[in-house]
Amino acid sequence: MVYNVTEAEGVSKFGVIPGFNVRTDLALEAHEVLSRTEDIPGVTVEKEGDDDIIINRVSITTEQAAARMGKAVGNYLTLEVPGLRKKNTELQDKVVQVLYKELQKMFNLTDQQTVLVIGLGNWNVTPDALGPRVVQELFVTRHIMQMKPEILGDGYRSVCAMSPGVMGITGIETGEIIRGVAQQVQPDVIVAIDALAAQRLERLNTTIQVSDTGVVPGSGVGNRRLGINTQSMGGMPVFSIGVPTVVDATTIAGDSLDRIAEGLKKESPQGNVLAGIVQKLDWQEKKDVIKEVLNPYTGDLIVTPKEIDTLIDDISLVLAGSLDAAFHQQIAAEEEKIH
Secondary structure: OOOOOOHHHOOOOOOEEOOOOEEOOOHHHHHHHHHOOOOOOOEEEEEEEOOOOEEEEEEEOOHHHHHHHOOOOEEEEEEEOHHHHOOOHHHHHHHHHHHHHHHHHHHOOOOOOEEEEEEEOOOOOHHHOHHHHHHHHOOOOHHHHHHOHHHOOOOOOEEEEEEEEOHHHHOOOHHHHHHHHHHHHOOOEEEEEEEEEEOOHHHOOOEEEEEOOOEOOOHHHOOOOOOEOOOOOOOOOEEEEEEEEEEEHHHHHHHHHHHHHHHHHHHOHHHHHHHHHHHHOOHHHHHHHHHHHHOOOOOOOEEOOOOHHHHHHHHHHHHHHHHHHHHOHHHHHHHHHHO
16 A cells, blocks of 8 residues: 655654754754744743753744744653763763653653554664664563563553664555554554754754654654654654754854854954855855765765764663653652662
8 A cells, every 4th residue: 555645744844944954853953043033933942950951841832833943833842961971870860860750741641551662763773773772671561461460560551662663674664564553552652762863963962852743754864754643643642752863964064164254253354254254154055065065975964973882872771761760650669769
């Protein structure tokens, strides 16, 4: 059967900020880019936290704001944790404590509900392996609760998980696989985990975004697939959790041009003239120049840190621990005792 993907299912408009051609999956970054030049009615942003963890809440309430942001109407929770770049188990534990409580509020699950967790991405490509790695670490219980629930006792919820791979491996649209499994399992909630693209380097592997809008796999790197959201999944609530693992090289080069221009201003009158020329270029003009340089050699270049293996391992454990505590009251209670 050929499945016709429609824009209503969340495909063509996400991942790139309209009018800016800035590639990001983060609602927070989309708002940051747009708010430099305009007010955006229908978008509210709240910020709280401490030196370790900053919590940002972005709410998009109108279709007009959604179209301007390039994101779906809904709520986006973003945790910024710069210290996650370093191996800091104490901070990782703190993130788990904060995140699982936020997930509990967002999911709002009852004791009898079943959760299906989807680990999106290609396990053969490390920057895209976040979803499968989290699923690998997750505590799944559906099979036990169906066969021998007495083994677990109270305080656990029915959780199942899968990593459907990518279309290049299976030959099947990932959204179609998930929809078929969901129709069979009939979960009350679907949670999709995916690697994201960021616009700013400092957000790679240090930022966690949770949304109640679902996810469009591959949108951040220009390879949009069938949206995994409430509409495409037959009305089932779909949440998404993502961490930026890649950034567009064009964005890096554009930021570098801006910094060079700032530096030139301080050097000499001639430098000030050159800086003025650079700063007069809008983002699209800068991007066209950069692409002209890169395309003969690299095409669209997506960049990830060299220590990505360690970073993916660490953040996968943080997400799996947070989800386990959010799903299972017994695990949450044990977390509270430890801390």
